[in-house]
Amino acid sequence: MKNRYPVFILMGFLLLATVYLYLSFRIASLEVMTSIRFPRFLLTYLTGFLLAGVGYSYQIMLNNPLAEPYILGVSSGAAFGSILASVIGFHLLQPLFGFVGALVAMIMVWKLANLGGYFSSTKLLLSGIILGMFFSALISVIMYFHQRDISTIVSVLMGNLGHVFAVKEWAFFRGFSILSLMLMTFLFTLAEPLRILTTGDLMASSLGVDVRKLRLYVFLSGSLLTGFTVAYAGIIGFVGLIIPHLVRMLIGGERRGNMALAALLGGWFLLICDFIAQHIAVVEIPVGIVTAFIGCPFFIYLLSRNK
Amino acid sequence: MFCYRFNIIITSRTNQIFPGLVTILLLITVLLCCCNRIETESAPGIRLVVISPELAEIAAMVAGVRVIVGITRECDYPPALSEVPVVGTFSNIDLEKVKAINPTVVLTSGLEQEGINQELRKLGFATVSIYPQSIEELFAAVLEIGEITGCSERAKNIADSLDIIYEELLQEIPRTRFLRTYIEIYGNPLMSAADNSLVGEVIALAGGKNIFPELPRNYSRVNPENVIVADPEFIVITYPGVSKQDILQRKGWENISACVEGRICTTADINPDLIIRATPRIFNGIRKLQEFINEK
Numbered sequence: 001m002k003n004r005y006p007v008f009i010l011m012g013f014l015l016l017a018t019v020y021l022y023l024s025f026r027i028a029s030l031e032v033m034t035s036i037r038f039p040r041f042l043l044t045y046l047t048g049f050l051l052a053g054v055g056y057s058y059q060i061m062l063n064n065p066l067a068e069p070y071i072l073g074v075s076s077g078a079a080f081g082s083i084l085a086s087v088i089g090f091h092l093l094q095p096l097f098g099f100v101g102a103l104v105a106m107i108m109v110w111k112l113a114n115l116g117g118y119f120s121s122t123k124l125l126l127s128g129i130i131l132g133m134f135f136s137a138l139i140s141v142i143m144y145f146h147q148r149d150i151s152t153i154v155s156v157l158m159g160n161l162g163h164v165f166a167v168k169e170w171a172f173f174r175g176f177s178i179l180s181l182m183l184m185t186f187l188f189t190l191a192e193p194l195r196i197l198t199t200g201d202l203m204a205s206s207l208g209v210d211v212r213k214l215r216l217y218v219f220l221s222g223s224l225l226t227g228f229t230v231a232y233a234g235i236i237g238f239v240g241l242i243i244p245h246l247v248r249m250l251i252g253g254e255r256r257g258n259m260a261l262a263a264l265l266g267g268w269f270l271l272i273c274d275f276i277a278q279h280i281a282v283v284e285i286p287v288g289i290v291t292a293f294i295g296c297p298f299f300i301y302l303l304s305r306n307k
Numbered sequence: 308m309f310c311y312r313f314n315i316i317i318t319s320r321t322n323q324i325f326p327g328l329v330t331i332l333l334l335i336t337v338l339l340c341c342c343n344r345i346e347t348e349s350a351p352g353i354r355l356v357v358i359s360p361e362l363a364e365i366a367a368m369v370a371g372v373r374v375i376v377g378i379t380r381e382c383d384y385p386p387a388l389s390e391v392p393v394v395g396t397f398s399n400i401d402l403e404k405v406k407a408i409n410p411t412v413v414l415t416s417g418l419e420q421e422g423i424n425q426e427l428r429k430l431g432f433a434t435v436s437i438y439p440q441s442i443e444e445l446f447a448a449v450l451e452i453g454e455i456t457g458c459s460e461r462a463k464n465i466a467d468s469l470d471i472i473y474e475e476l477l478q479e480i481p482r483t484r485f486l487r488t489y490i491e492i493y494g495n496p497l498m499s500a501a502d503n504s505l506v507g508e509v510i511a512l513a514g515g516k517n518i519f520p521e522l523p524r525n526y527s528r529v530n531p532e533n534v535i536v537a538d539p540e541f542i543v544i545t546y547p548g549v550s551k552q553d554i555l556q557r558k559g560w561e562n563i564s565a566c567v568e569g570r571i572c573t574t575a576d577i578n579p580d581l582i583i584r585a586t587p588r589i590f591n592g593i594r595k596l597q598e599f600i601n602e603k
Contacts, residue, residue: 028536035559036532089548091494147398147419151528155496162496164531166556283523284496284530 004251015268019045022271025279039170044161044274045267046177047233048243052266053184054222055240056247056259060194061218062121068241069226072128072219076135077105078230079156083142086152092166094152095231102227105131110219119212124219158286159236161274173232180228183221184263190218191259198254236288238295239266249302269294353456356394356405358423359416362437363388364586365449366414369465370456377408384580384588398423402430412455439585440505440525442473442512448585465587472590476512486600488515489539489565492526492583494549499529506545509582509589513596515541531559540564541600544573545583551575572599 022041027033051069058067069075081101085094112127113119143153165173193214197204201211229236247262248254273290280290353370356377357363363382366375372387377394394404398419405413410432415424417438427434435455439448446466453462488510490500500506502517504525510517518537519529542554542565551571560566576599581592 028532031559031562032532032535036535039558086495091548092553094495144399151493151498152495160496162531164497165558166553167558168556170558283528
């Protein structure tokens with residue numbers, strides 16, 4: 001483990017350099033920095049941080065390497081709520097509607113996963129996928145009948161980190177951010193039982209892990225955190241899928257601290273992607289496009305290295 | 308024709324007394340036509356289906372509502388159109404309903420209506436695509452619809468009357484106090500209009516100096532940081548659901564000149580159709596914007 005310290009120190013420096021560049025690049029004034037740039041930085045880093053952390057925990061909880069924060073349908077519920085608020089004219093309530101959509105979807109998925117009186121991770125996964133498809137269909141209906149609101153719909157479905165905050169909303173967002181960090185810390189405390197869960201449900205149970213309760217906690221906290229990110233930033237793919245695998249490839253296997261490292265790298269990755277999204281073309285492009293363009297080749301490269 | 312000459316006489320005599328009077332009289336004339344209170348004589352047998360709200364407005368003014376036999380849900384002006392059968396929405400029409408109506412011509416616009424136009428052609432309908440994106444193109448649209456409906460002379464009179472108002476506005480420009488203006492056509496993400504767009508032209512004629520004169524597209528996404536740096540003196544919001552208070556509460560916007568002076572125009576102040584639709588009512592919108600700028 002000792003020989004990894006220089007790598008972590010280097011990563012720390014690179015992260016700080018990225019933050020500095022992100023906050024200071026072509027900045028016009030201190031006022032612009034505090035009122036526009038810094039809130040965007042906070043939203044971006046927090047979104048990446050939460051998505052990667054939740055993605056990591058979902059992959060273990062569902063025992064599925066393809067799992068990501070959006071797989072359990074909560075994101076589609078949040079996106080539907082957010083888009084609905086926009087098309088009915090409640091532009092300023094989009095985050096609130098998004099979060100309510102996420103809550104509704106979360107409750108429905110949990111109820112479906114418990115149908116028949118028993119619970120399994122396969123039922124949870126299937127319920128999430130089916131409900132996600134249902135909400136996607138509702139979004140398609142809105143898209144079909146409200147094509148003039150296509151800009152908002154695209155920004156929700158492809159990610160938009162350029163949210164303009166109202167003064168009161170900013171105070172609310174800061175409070176919400178602290179709450180989400182607390183919830184994420186709670187998820188970090190579940191890292192050890194989750195690590196045990198990778199040995200299988202039976203083995204984990206025999207080692208004293210309450211598997212059902214663990215899954216419930218991970219699902220609830222992960223869903224709330226995902227709902228929070230989608231409500232403000234829309235759906236940003238690849239972060240929650242690729243970063244956990246990247247950490248496993250870098251560190252090797254499921255180790256203590258991997259989830260926290262994945263979260264830190266997720267924030268960093270999204271900062272880089274958002275910076276590119278803002279400056280690569282004359283007009284800002286949706287950040288989800290950049291995460292896919294960078295994430296896919298990088299992931300293929302890592303796969304080819306780790307035969 | 309009499310109406311047209313009468314307006315010319317008024318123009319020459321009253322121009323120095325009260326510059327806006329001529330515009331008002333001309334607008335009243337044009338809007339009366341638009342409301343279909345003036346009977347028109349179109350070519351016999353003309354049956355129009357119009358699927359764009361601005362074209363419906365122009366067609367009603369040039370040839371009267373009676374020639375329009377089908378519209379889309381967005382075609383809401385003049386009010387007499389409410390009695391015309393609806394064949395769908397701006398981006399999705401019911402082809403069977405159009406076929407049942409059996410129009411002689413279908414008027415379509417640009418954007419997603421280009422695809423609809425192709426579909427209608429495949430079914431053998433005679434279609435005409437008109438997509439005015441500037442005031443000059445609005446005049447051309449009036450004349451073209453006049454030709455289609457057999458009301459060329461009337462269309463020419465209307466176009467000439469509108470041209471007088473336009474020329475008057477152009478002459479006023481040197482005397483106008485220009486305000487740095489931010490046009491917001493969408494809030495999430497923030498989108499604005501360039502000078503090349505119709506909305507940009509409207510703002511320029513009303514006395515606004517667009518803070519985003521050039522954008523990658525006529526209507527394009529903008530960075531909120533650039534709005535604060537440009538410090539606009541006048542903000543125009545062209546979409547519903549946002550109040551003046553909402554703009555004032557945006558983080559970092561409280562020190563923008565327009566917010567300090569309260570010079571923010573939302574859809575509660577001016578009907579956005581008067582600004583974003585290429586119809587004769589656009590001059591009404593320009594005058595209202597001018598009044599808004601000068602009052603504050």
